[in-house]
Amino acid sequence: MLGHVAIVGVGLIGGSFAMGLKAAGLAQRITGVGRSAANLKRAMELGVIDDIATDDAIYGQADFILLATPVGQMARLMERIAPVLKADAVVTDGGSTKMDVAALAREHFGAKLSRFVPAHPIAGAELSGVEAARVGLYQGKKVIIAALPETAPDAVEKVRAAWQACGARIYEMAPAQHDATFATVSHLPHLLAFALVDDIAQRPEADTLFQYAASGFRDFTRIAGSSVEMWRDIAVANQAALLREMDAYMAALATMRAQLAAGDGEALAATFANARRARAAWLDSIEKAEPPASGDREA
Numbered sequence: 001m002l003g004h005v006a007i008v009g010v011g012l013i014g015g016s017f018a019m020g021l022k023a024a025g026l027a028q029r030i031t032g033v034g035r036s037a038a039n040l041k042r043a044m045e046l047g048v049i050d051d052i053a054t055d056d057a058i059y060g061q062a063d064f065i066l067l068a069t070p071v072g073q074m075a076r077l078m079e080r081i082a083p084v085l086k087a088d089a090v091v092t093d094g095g096s097t098k099m100d101v102a103a104l105a106r107e108h109f110g111a112k113l114s115r116f117v118p119a120h121p122i123a124g125a126e127l128s129g130v131e132a133a134r135v136g137l138y139q140g141k142k143v144i145i146a147a148l149p150e151t152a153p154d155a156v157e158k159v160r161a162a163w164q165a166c167g168a169r170i171y172e173m174a175p176a177q178h179d180a181t182f183a184t185v186s187h188l189p190h191l192l193a194f195a196l197v198d199d200i201a202q203r204p205e206a207d208t209l210f211q212y213a214a215s216g217f218r219d220f221t222r223i224a225g226s227s228v229e230m231w232r233d234i235a236v237a238n239q240a241a242l243l244r245e246m247d248a249y250m251a252a253l254a255t256m257r258a259q260l261a262a263g264d265g266e267a268l269a270a271t272f273a274n275a276r277r278a279r280a281a282w283l284d285s286i287e288k289a290e291p292p293a294s295g296d297r298e299a
Helices: 012-024 037-045 071-081 099-115 153-165 175-201 206-212 215-225 228-237 239-261 265-288
Strands: 003-008 027-033 064-067 090-093 119-122 142-145 169-172
Touching: 003 012, 012 027, 012 153, 027 037, 064 071, 071 099, 071 228, 090 099, 090 119, 090 153, 099 175, 119 153, 119 175, 142 153, 153 169, 175 206, 175 215, 175 228, 175 239, 228 239, 239 265
Parallel strands: 003 027, 003 064, 064 090, 142 169
Antiparallel strands: 119 142
16 A cells, blocks of 8 residues: 555646546545646546645645656745655656756755655646546556665556556656657657647648648647646756757758758658558567566566
8 A cells, every 4th residue: 555645746647646546546645736726626526636725834734745747846845845745655757858857856855865766657638637647548658767876676566556546557767768768759740740740730722731631631630739837847848858869850841851952752662661660669679568467577
């Protein structure tokens, strides 16, 4: 049992985590914390949380704290949590960047740093708020644990057990490797989707263009409907890795532009075919993957 769980940010990520813990019977009590009183009230109505905290006393009472907020809020939260955190309590997060979160934890937690476990659930949707939360969101999905050298093994195991109770598959990765990896496969695609939709929206004929956009455009740009605050914070936090990825992508576009300008259909076809094969192999690997037996380590 995790005992008394506090979830800071009861939206898609935090709310789905709460629902997963409730379904597994792993928490004795779940308290919601957040900036929106209306969202927390709705979370109570939906049975996602058991009660609402209105002051910082909750951080000294909880046995397990999940920070499920945009990474830009982490510093303020850690500053408030650290002075009152119980000696055996565990703090973890669900942020999409890890090096900045690790640096903030070192700055604010001091002697209690061993109780902090950086993590990142690889699941979600473009929707936000507790209304978007669902009990099976993490079933079969990956969760990265990016433990620090200072992190206590028992704290890691509690976080591992919590996510496994929600149905997740646990992987381990260093913070720097995490940020470099997700700059490529997650953060860059979001920036590309935002950029494309913004470009079209600013054109004089935008209404006509959007009128004729169909399923391909919808699928490619789905993630442009994601939280602005969250993705602003991710982009700034992972700036160096994202700049490298943007440069690499612009170089690839420049190559493709040169092929197109030269009317080199064979070169374009080769690029398209390689991308098609790679995507098919990736989808095949996803379909073949099965959740590991409970307790298995995947690193």
